Amino acid sequence: MNADRQGRATIKDVAREAGVSAMTVSNVVNNKTQFVGAAARARVEAAIERLGYRRQASARNLRGAGPRSIGMVIVDESPAFLANFFTAQLVAGLANVLNRADWTLTLSGLPPDGLAASALMRTYDVGGLCAMVSGAPEARREVLRRLCGLGQPVVLFQEVVETEGLDLCLVRQDDEGGGRRVGEHLARLGARSVLAMLPRQSWPAIENRLAGLAAGLGGAPRAAISVDHDDFSAVQEALGAWIAAHGLPDAVWGANDQIASAALLHLLDRGVAVPGRVRVVGFNDFPAHRHARPRLTTLASPAYELGERAGEAMLRRLEGGRFETQDLCLPVAFLPGETG
Amino acid sequence: MNADRQGRATIKDVAREAGVSAMTVSNVVNNKTQFVGAAARARVEAAIERLGYRRQASARNLRGAGPRSIGMVIVDESPAFLANFFTAQLVAGLANVLNRADWTLTLSGLPPDGLAASALMRTYDVGGLCAMVSGAPEARREVLRRLCGLGQPVVLFQEVVETEGLDLCLVRQDDEGGGRRVGEHLARLGARSVLAMLPRQSWPAIENRLAGLAAGLGGAPRAAISVDHDDFSAVQEALGAWIAAHGLPDAVWGANDQIASAALLHLLDRGVAVPGRVRVVGFNDFPAHRHARPRLTTLASPAYELGERAGEAMLRRLEGGRFETQDLCLPVAFLPGETG
DNA sequence: CTGAAAGCGCTTACAG
DNA sequence: CTGAAAGCGCTTACAG
Incomplete structure (x- = not known):
């Protein structure tokens, strides 16, 4: 050396x-x-x-205006913290915006309880932090508290929290609007009994989608059940159990495409006509699902753009001393398929 | 500020x-x-x-032993440089190993012709570089030349090149062994006419898989055709055209799961019995495909572990002054499904 | 338009 | 076990 x-x-x-x-x-x-x-x-x-x-970046940063890198923290139970396509796209968009401006992205994934002891908390090596946090509400709140306590600008993805007085900017997609779009679509097609299938873990984005769905339908869905969205068979069993108790719904809405795909295949396996008898709609298009047959009706997430907008907001914050806006919300696009 | x-x-x-x-x-x-x-x-x-x-990291690095960050460069035509699950897993494994050792990961994605002008080439802010390079062979070689010309240790993923005299370590999976495993499997089941479907872009990993397949089959496959692996319908049309000219093969091997999934659905759409009449096998399991029906027979890639091993090799190189080994090759696991 | 001096916040090397 | 001095490679602030 x-x-x-x-x-x-x-x-x-x-x-x-x-x-x-x-x-x-x-x-x-x-x-x-x-x-x-x-x-x-x-x-x-x-x-x-x-x-x-x-x-040499170190020397420049020391005398100059501080580190020219932005940290991206992904708080996730799983070490495979980029396995989610949404997250991967968002990180790519962020990295590209920063690189174009000659800034750097420092990426790290942490379990919810790993933040306190992480190098991130003990070392000052980025000019600002972006965070995508999963987990239980209290754990998420604790993470946010710690990040904001660092005295550095923070961009938080896919959350809705109070920003008053904080050096914090929320960047998210219009989950509520997307849900409403689904609801209006199903209502227009005459679906009256709609089953909503949600991930077990509560999560603002999911709640917003569900609230939007209800608004679009003109009333709450027939039922909303929680499932382990990472467990393909569990989703199918839950749907089977619900149908056994209540009969076929007019439509199943999966709060994400993983759930919707599993539900779709369960219905097809039972010989149920989709969309003839039951309509199926998802949320957050993944390319892998787009290729399945029949093609899922869903909503396209602007994940890559969320990353870009976050990067731009952060760079302007670092330049200007404050976030110009503290709540950035991008639209989601309806993606008609063959199932709904 | x-x-x-x-x-x-x-x-x-x-x-x-x-x-x-x-x-x-x-x-x-x-x-x-x-x-x-x-x-x-x-x-x-x-x-x-x-x-x-x-x-403050900058001050420490300036006086101390240099930057405590490793760069990960993903050279890709597409700005969505993490869209590939393989890459995303690999990056996560690398980031986690580095973070555990109190090192940092600096991530950037670049188009093949963007490296020359990139900040990476003009700035010294990482202690070593990991690279995953796609594109045409000459472009890849040029990228490698530039990276090695930096005078810093380089880890290169999924390539086989001469390392003699270079501060370079190759980290890859045993694509050849995986291919052989597929070949042996199909040969044992009596498949004689095997159609191999490859991505259009030549690529060492793909060539190794194909060479392994031939070794396992005890001879070259019946045919090997190139397709646009990102274009679902193009894959299906290519398969349709081949079958129109040569009739049904005993088995179709897709060099990756995207190709194999498309081929599988094409066969099912034609009413061909899988695996009764034609067997279908893929390569590099993606979770999204695992959920499709019928479940694809494929090979599980150790992508996450590749990232981990790369990180460990790099940290030891930085400590010890040289790479202990310059070629690290991890096995791929056969993943029996319902299609082959 | 060009340069000599000071200093960013640490760690290294050494003296006590 | 503790500390005063020097220096890492740049940029800032200023003098010419």
Whole structure:
């Protein structure tokens, strides 16, 4: 590692090589063209090329305006914290916006109880934090409390909390509007008895979708049951049990595509005509499901755009000293398929 | 941002608050217990808690052994560079290993021609680089050349290249062995005419799978055709055209599950019995496909473990000055389903 | 337009 | 076991 250190050219090496001062090199590297003559500039650029000079971020950050990296924390029970397509898209959008602005993304996944002892809490190495938090409501609130206690700007995805007085911005999709769209669609088609299937874990996004559904239907759905949405067979058993007790509904709405797909296949296995006898609609389109037969009617999530907008909001916050808006909500698009 | 700076406690603040020198604070923070008395330690820890002190990574890295972050570069045509489940799992495994060791992951996605101008090339802010590169062979080679030219340790995923004399470690799964497993399985079941369906883009992993398949079958498959693996209908049309010209094969092997799923659904749509008349086998299990009916016979990729192993190899390289091994290859597991 | 000095917040190397 | 000094590689603030 001494080898690494010794091999690395510094700003002084470049200055010597180009026959200018270190300041001039710095000005060239930072594109402060007004301070550097064309000739000096050319010589510096040649020297940089020759020596393979790369500016050391640590040194720049120390003297300059702080770290040029944004942290993205995904709080998840599972170590496979990017397995969810929604999260993966969101992270990609965020990373791309930051990279384009010459910022960096520092990514980490943590279990709900791992935040307190994490390096994130003990070290200052990012200029701001974005967070996507799952888990029980109290655990989520605790995570948010800790993050906001850091005294750094925070962007929180897919939550609705009080932002008054906090250096906090909410970035989310219009789950309520999406739910309403589903409700209106089903109502228009004459569906009267609608079964809503929700993940067991309560979650603002899900609650908003359900509230929207009720608004669109013009009243609460016939029933709303909770299922283990990660367990394909459990979803199917729950649906089977409900049908055994109450008969076939006119429509099943899955609060996400995993649930809706499982429900769909259960109905098809029973020989139920979809959408003839029962309509099935999902939420948050995943490409893998789009390919299944029949194609699920669902809503397209702007996950990638959520990441982009979060990045932009954070960069402007860092520049301007405050979030311009503290609640950013993007629309979800209705995606007609063959099941609803 | 002055507000941020002013509000942040430094090591000196903690030292003053605890009535010790800055050195002692540093020793406590770094767990150099042999240099600090219990009493001093307790006072420092209380002061840290009271002031909400967090060590500034930039300052530490500047004087210390360099940046404590590893870069992960995903070179991809698409901005949605985490859309592939394989990649997402791999990144999660890598991030978790690094975080556990108090290292950080710096993530970026770039188009093949974007690397040259990227901040990555102009800035030194990570101690080593991991890379997952897609695209045409020449473009991939160029990316690798640039990365290795940085004078930093590089871990390359899913490639087989010469490592002699390079500060480079290959981390991959045993695609050849997986292919052989499929071939042996199909041969044992008596399949004689096997159609292999490959992505259009050539790619070492795919070639290895195909070579393994041939070895397992005891000879080349009946035919190998290239398809746009991201285009569901294109895959189906290609299969339809092949069958129109050559009749039904005994088995179809898709070089990945996307292809195999599309092929499977095409066969079922035609009323072909699977696996009675035609067997279908995939590669690289994705959870979304696992839920389809009938369940695809495929191979489980150790993507998450690849990320973990890469992280471990990199950390040891940074510690020890060289990669202990330059070629790490993990097995893939056969995952029996209902289609083959 | 160019440069010499000071300093960012830590850790290294050394003295007590 | 504890601390004063020097320095990591940049940028800021200022003088010419």
